[in-house]
Amino acid sequence: MCAAVTKPDGRIKRGEETQSRILQAAIDCIAEFGLGGTTIGRVAERSGVSHSLVIVHFKSKKNLFTAVLRELCEPYEEEWVALCNDEQGDPLDRLMRMAEMELQHASQNPKAIAVWFAYWGLREGTEMYGEIVGPDDLTHTQTLRRLVGEVCVGQSAEQVETIYYGVSSMLWGYLSMVHVGTTPPSPERVLCAIRQFLDPYVSDGKTPSSEPDASAGR
Amino acid sequence: MCAAVTKPDGRIKRGEETQSRILQAAIDCIAEFGLGGTTIGRVAERSGVSHSLVIVHFKSKKNLFTAVLRELCEPYEEEWVALCNDEQGDPLDRLMRMAEMELQHASQNPKAIAVWFAYWGLREGTEMYGEIVGPDDLTHTQTLRRLVGEVCVGQSAEQVETIYYGVSSMLWGYLSMVHVGTTPPSPERVLCAIRQFLDPYVSDGKTPSSEPDASAGR
The missing domain is CATH 1.10.357 (Tetracycline Repressor; domain 2)
Structure with a gap:
């Protein structure tokens, strides 16, 4: 339990943080607008990352929705x-x-x-x-x-x-x-x-x- | 219970039939695509009436959604x-x-x-x-x-x-x-x-x- 955890390098860590921020924004959007009203653009805007970065992380809306369920x-x-x-x-x-x-x-x-x-x-x-x-x-x-x-x-x-x-x-x-x-x-x-x-x-x-x-x- | 019911004239009756057809199509669409995925266009197509006739009957999507709940x-x-x-x-x-x-x-x-x-x-x-x-x-x-x-x-x-x-x-x-x-x-x-x-x-x-x-x- 107390063993030191090797931290991933900064780039990977930033990627994970971005991914998590996108997921949280997607959760907010889905709770408010439903699946049909949740677009990549809306999620990007709410998470404060670019549209293309959402695509880099999740490829498609369907993948994002699947990741939200897992999250x-x-x-x-x-x-x-x-x-x-x-x-x-x-x-x-x-x-x-x-x-x-x-x-x-x-x-x-x-x-x-x-x-x-x-x-x-x-x-x-x-x-x-x-x-x-x-x-x-x-x-x-x-x-x-x-x-x-x-x-x-x-x-x-x-x-x-x-x-x-x-x-x-x-x-x-x-x-x-x-x-x-x-x-x-x-x-x-x-x-x-x-x-x-x-x-x-x-x-x-x-x-x-x-x-x-x-x-x-x- | 057995009293004859005065039928409305043909025009009103046709209007009611159209309205009912639109409502049934809206119910089908909503059940399948959710509220967010149900558009006037989709409802018009499924009910076989024109986009503008749906607007004549229900004015807006919100009115249509309200009418579905009542129906x-x-x-x-x-x-x-x-x-x-x-x-x-x-x-x-x-x-x-x-x-x-x-x-x-x-x-x-x-x-x-x-x-x-x-x-x-x-x-x-x-x-x-x-x-x-x-x-x-x-x-x-x-x-x-x-x-x-x-x-x-x-x-x-x-x-x-x-x-x-x-x-x-x-x-x-x-x-x-x-x-x-x-x-x-x-x-x-x-x-x-x-x-x-x-x-x-x-x-x-x-x-x-x-x-x-x-x-x-x-």
């Missing part, structure tokens, strides 16, 4: 992998930690959520999202499904499927409530709803607190 | 109002009928869902949605909240709020699962999850069937 996924995926590797607690604890991470992430990153919605706002963007983010989404789905199965041990496969889709729809729904709704609930509120939803299927006598720790939020 | 809301609102006026059954029955209508509507109208996402895909569209559809959404929210309160009689206001947001996030989430997900569940599945979520708070001894009527779907 947004990266920190989220890091958190997710860390949670998957954290085997502390029982399946319910692990499931709740993952749900909490997803809800907090959405609550704290409204601009990132606006960008997801921008991709979902046209067919080409939804397909691009499916290609780049789809495999990660599938892994999350499988993990969530497995954990729901472990939490609801003894329930039929049908029942586990219903509970899984219940939890999953609450997590998906929170994104829309943050992005579209005028009064989104706090992440704690939805976390509490998920915990209460799971409660009848938790076999080890754990009980959720009857009042959510969300009295300050909606 | 999509209308049948949905009619169903909603009919359900609100149908006082058969107890609050749980009424709540479940409304949830079922929303889920079935989403499942059967993927193109309409794609159009909602297109509006949510850029800030201007989300604002337009808020102006035109927001008041209806607010009415639905209030109705749903009231019904949850009636179903969960005897629960604290905090608890009712948590349950309301749980149900609401499942309904919102279903839209995303239909639009973005590769394997969306059946509406029956999510309806079953909502019913099971409410179960511990239903005071009249009603129990949901333990297996959802969704074995044919996901």
Whole structure:
């Protein structure tokens, strides 16, 4: 952790900084104008670099849009992998930690959520999202499904499927409530709803607190 | 109901048909290319009318986009109002009928869902949605909240709020699962999850069937 990191030479470092500045400008533009309204010219103007330098770095608008998806996924995926590797607690604890991470992430990153919605706002963007983010989404789905199965041990496969889709729809729904709704609930509120939803299927006598720790939020 | 309807003269009727054709073409374009990629020219071409005739009918792109929102809301609102006026059954029955209508509507109208996402895909569209559809959404929210309160009689206001947001996030989430997900569940599945979520708070001894009527779907 404390080992000195060899710094790349100035040119490479400047290139990376420019690339990062372009990506941040693209994220801003996409959140505001959607994919259709985000042009290389607009991104260049907002990032303060020339049109041709954007082309040097990303070749095409499609490449830039793909890079934005990767840029947004990266920190989220890091958190997710860390949670998957954290085997502390029982399946319910692990499931709740993952749900909490997803809800907090959405609550704290409204601009990132606006960008997801921008991709979902046209067919080409939804397909691009499916290609780049789809495999990660599938892994999350499988993990969530497995954990729901472990939490609801003894329930039929049908029942586990219903509970899984219940939890999953609450997590998906929170994104829309943050992005579209005028009064989104706090992440704690939805976390509490998920915990209460799971409660009848938790076999080890754990009980959720009857009042959510969300009295300050909606 | 059986009274003869006076038909408008041919000119007005033709005008209405043209207007309707333009709106349907706009819906197709928006679902495919998003708001940013939908131009008057594209809509004119797809509807088979001239550019200038689209302008005659809708004046501007913004007006056309507003009219699309109204066009999509209308049948949905009619169903909603009919359900609100149908006082058969107890609050749980009424709540479940409304949830079922929303889920079935989403499942059967993927193109309409794609159009909602297109509006949510850029800030201007989300604002337009808020102006035109927001008041209806607010009415639905209030109705749903009231019904949850009636179903969960005897629960604290905090608890009712948590349950309301749980149900609401499942309904919102279903839209995303239909639009973005590769394997969306059946509406029956999510309806079953909502019913099971409410179960511990239903005071009249009603129990949901333990297996959802969704074995044919996901």
